[in-house]
Amino acid sequence: MVRPNNNQLPENLPQLQNLIKRDPESYSDEFHIQYQHFLSLLEVFALNPSEENKSLDDTVMFIAQVAQCYPAACELFPKHLADLLRNYATVLDPAMRNCFVKALILLRNKNLVPALDILELFFQLLRCPDKNLRTFLQAHIVTDIKNMNAKHKDMKLNSSLQNFMYSMLKDANPKAAKMSVDIMIELYKKNIWNDPKSVNVIATVGCFSKVTKVLVTSLKFFLGHDDEDEEEDTESENEVDLKGALLANRVSKKTKKGQKQLQKIKKQAVKAQKKKKNAPAFNFSGIHLVHNPQGMAEGLFKQLQATNERFEVKLMHLDVISRLIGIHELFLFGYYPYITRFLQPHQRQVTRVLQFAAQASHELVPGDIIEPILKTIANNFITERNSSDVMAIGLNATREICMRCPLAMGEDLLQDLAMYKTYKEKSVMMAARSLITLYREQLPALLHKKDRGRQTEAQAERKVRAYGEREVHDTVLGAEALLKDSKTIDIASDEDSDSNDGQWVTVNHSDGEGADGADDDEEEEEDDDDNEEEDDEDNSDEGEEEEEDESNAKDDGDAANDEEASKQKKEKKDLKILNQKEAAQELALTRIFTDEDFKRINAANLKKTVTNSRKRPLEQDRAEFVKLNSIEMIFKKRKHDKESRMETVQAGRQDRERFGWKDGRVNEHCSKTNSEKRKTKNFGMMRHKARSKVKKSFRDKQLSLRKHLLHQKKMK
Known part of the structure; x- marks a missing residue:
């Protein structure tokens, strides 16, 4: 009897695998037999690549799974698949194309295919009219590049891929170009390709692309729309409630599904705890890394003037142009007359246009260039024919522009706008007062x-800078406050005036000695004040004698002496301030x-900005970008507070x-029924x-009936 052949390995590929x-x-x-079978199927498939071949699909996945076991025999296997995808990518059946791509990814994960070759092929496959495939390839490309740069950055590979991406952004296929710029932006956000080369590829190619989607994506990259805030909001919404899950698991029914969910929540909580402990990774805007911001701004402005895109x-x-001008302090004088055309109250999104006007202002722009914008805002917004909200927005925008370019405001216009400080509407009044406060710090002479x-003391120390003048500090501002910690000896006395020229010597001591030095300084200041008071009293006595002798008339000689005394007092005070600054500079250096x-x-610096009448310090540093809220911020009193609402009610x-x-009841004074009284x-x-009212049990009914019958029997 011949026994049947039970060897089913040639047909059962999973078992053979x-x-x-x-x-x-x-x-x-057995493997070599399957590999020869693959080569024969490949020749047949090449005759008609648009048809699906299930046998070839299974064989390809089988060889990809076991290729690491026979590296010599499978040396040309990746090349066969790559040639198929490169030659017939657009005509292949979607299922077959996905099979070949997955097989190549398996080989790449086993390091059987060079990374550069496979990634360049996948970038070319982005041209395929298959959305699912493009999404899958994008995720794999980002993950693969991230894994390659996990331990250390492969600069040679990154440079080659970036050069290839440069050509892909110019691709005629809009979908491939759009997917390429998305990949570059995602890699930048993940701090993988955060070098200037990637940013400048997007700046030079993406922002000037003929494809609208690529153009918009590139512009959004440089705008940096509050993605971090959105991520923080989503993280706060998806915050793991571990305590609630543990409590629910303790009181609820124990099931396998519930236990799996609890374990998943525990893992998420541990992961979130580790993420909180990690140091934050700061990823600043790519607009700082642009090599040629002036050329980019001019090109974008020229493209803007010729474009027919939507608003x-x-x-x-x-x-983007306003941010480039503000951050890099560029000169683009044609931008300001162009944006002036949109400064109308009825203009759509006019508050954003005002924000762009403020962002494009900086100290190096001549005031004559920005002054027409201020006049346009004053004529179109800050007039009583408009509503109070429009007037307040105009004043806020004027303040933001003048904060960055104070010399653009004229004296007449500023005094006219300052008159709105007593306007009947609170929003206009507060906006006008904020403008006055700004110029009290910047240029009080215009008010x-x-x-x-x-x-304030800070205003007295501040110097009015001319156009183009920079304020250079040779020491730490406010370091004079630390002089109390060190013993300062004034050797500008008459004995040592020739040798030391009135300079200060700073000697560091311990805490106790430093305190004594501070007390000595205070005593010296008090002595100076006492001497000044005595001088004032002597002068007042002399003045009284002169009034009695000469009937309130002073001689020219006395007037000259008073002027000379006040001059000497001022010089002494200036010398003292100068000596303090020199001592503070020496302290900062040593x-x-x-x-x-x-x-x-x-x-100490904060104390200088306040007075007895104003207890709140002013904001000194301006933000890099203008927040829209600072222009739209309107102070309004609620028309219906709680008291007025209660009066209306x-x-x-x-x-x-x-x-x-x-x-x-007919008569409200009569008694109520028992059911009504029961409620109270x-x-x-x-x-x-x-x-x-509780329902009796059967046993209670028996006893009650028995008791009733006995009672009736007794009554008889």
Whole structure:
């Protein structure tokens, strides 16, 4: 009897795959048979590549799974698949194309295919009219490049891929170009390709692409739309509630599904805890890494003037140009007359246009260039024919522009706008006062004398800078506050004036000695004040004698002496300030400041910006970008606060029947029924009533019936 052949390995590829992975040498012949079968199927498939071949599909995946066991025999296997995809990518059946791509990814994960070859092929496959395939390839490309740069960055590979991406952005296929720029932006956000080369590829190619989707994506990359804030919001929404899950698992029914969910939540909580402990990775805007910002701004402005795109795309152009001008302090004088055309209250998204005008302002722009914008805003917005909100927005925009270019404001226009400080609407009044406060710090001479306010110490020390003048500091501002920690000896006395020329010597001591030095300084200051008071008293006495002798008339000689005394006093004060600054500079050069020192310096600088009448310090540093909220911020008093709303409610209740339960008695003074009285009684008084309504059991009914029958029998 002939026994049947039970060897089903040639047809059962999963079983053969399992056996080969366990013992490759024993099943080498079976693998070579399958590989020859693959080559024959490949020749047949090349005759008609548009048809699906299920047998070839299974064979390809089988060889890809076990290729690491026979590297010599499978040396040309990746080349066959790559040639198929490169030659017939657009005509292949989608299922077959996905099979070949997955096989190549398996080989790439096993390091059987060079990374550069496979990634260049996948970039070319982005031209295929298959959305699912393009999404799959994008995820794989980003993950693969991220894994290659996990331990250390492969600069040679990254440079080659970036050069290839440069050509892909110019591809005629809009879908391939769009997917390529998406990949570059995602790699930049993941801090993988965050070098200037990637940014400048997007700046030079993406922002000037003829494809609208590529153009918009590139502009959004440089705008940096609050993606980090959105991620923080989503993280806060998806925050893991581990305590709630543990409590729910303790009280609910124990099931396998519930246990799996609990384990998943525990893993998420551990992952979130590790993420909180990690140091934050700061990824600043790519607009700082542009090599030629002036050329980019001029090119975008020229493209904006010639474009016929929708209004939202034009706003993106204006936003990117304004940021380039503001950050890099560029000169693009044609931008300001162009944006002036959109400064109308009825213009769509006019607050964003005002934001762009403020962002494009900086100290190096001549005031004559920005002054027409301020006049246009004043004529179109800050007039009483408009609503109070429009006027407030115009004043806020004027403040933001002048904060960055104070010399653009004229004296007449500023004094006219300052008159709105007493306007009847609070929003306009507050906006006008904020503009006055700004110029009190920047250029108080432009304000009317009554609007300048009380001068602070910081205002007295600030110098009015001319156009183009830069403020250069040779020491740490406010370091004079630390002089109390060191013993300062004034050797500008008469004895040592020739040798030391009135300079300060700073000697560092311990804490106790430093305190004594501070006390000595205070005593010296008090002595100076006492001497000044004595001089004032002597002068006043002399003045009284002169009034008595000469009938309130002073001689020219006395007037000259008073002027000379005041001049000497001023020179003495200036010399003292100069000596303090020199001592502070010497202290900054010879001592390393600690965090506590900087806290004291900041407190001293903050104290200089306040007066007895103004307790709140002013904002000194301007932000890099203008926030839209700073222009749209309107101070308004609520028309209906709680008191006015309650008055309205009480007025509506008058002459109206009482809402709620209505008493149905004819005479409201008569007694109520027992059921109505029962509603107001407490539960203790009605417990027996509630207990009687409980349904009797069968045993209780038996006993009750027996008791009733016995009672009737006795009555007879």
